[in-house]
Amino acid sequence: MKKGKVTTELGAWLKAATRAQQEELCLKTDTAMPYLRLLSNAYRENPKVRLALSLIHEANKISSEHNALTEKHMPYLTLMGLATPTRRGLTWTPADGYIGEVNDQ
Numbered sequence: 001m002k003k004g005k006v007t008t009e010l011g012a013w014l015k016a017a018t019r020a021q022q023e024e025l026c027l028k029t030d031t032a033m034p035y036l037r038l039l040s041n042a043y044r045e046n047p048k049v050r051l052a053l054s055l056i057h058e059a060n061k062i063s064s065e066h067n068a069l070t071e072k073h074m075p076y077l078t079l080m081g082l083a084t085p086t087r088r089g090l091t092w093t094p095a096d097g098y099i100g101e102v103n104d105q
Contacts, residue, residue: 009081011040013059016074021062028058039082052082 014022014036026033031051038044047055055079063074 008042009061009075010036010055012075013063013077014040016072017062021066025055026063027056029054031055038076046083051081055082091102 015027022033022036026036029051035044036055039047048050056079059077063076066072066074
């Protein structure tokens with residue numbers, strides 16, 4: 001099976017964040033960066049609700065602070081964006097609002 005690129009909100013957030021912002025998110029949510037990467041690449045299914053809410057709250061707080069200070073926009077996380085199917089052939093695309101096939105690019 002060919003591995004495809006799965007785009008998630010968390011992945012977009014991690015890509016836009018600096019190393020310091022990523023570490024701040026890990027520290028404030030009491031989770032490890034390898035686990036966040038697994039979630040962002042859809043190798044792990046939905047995090048527990050408490051962790052998901054904590055990730056959304058802290059990431060959006062970091063995004064708000066960043067967006068207020070610079071012109072480079074950081075994305076915000078949503079609960080639906082964290083509820084991403086794993087690499088079983090489907091991915092949820094927030095912009096399109098539907099479940100489609102994994103991009104093989």
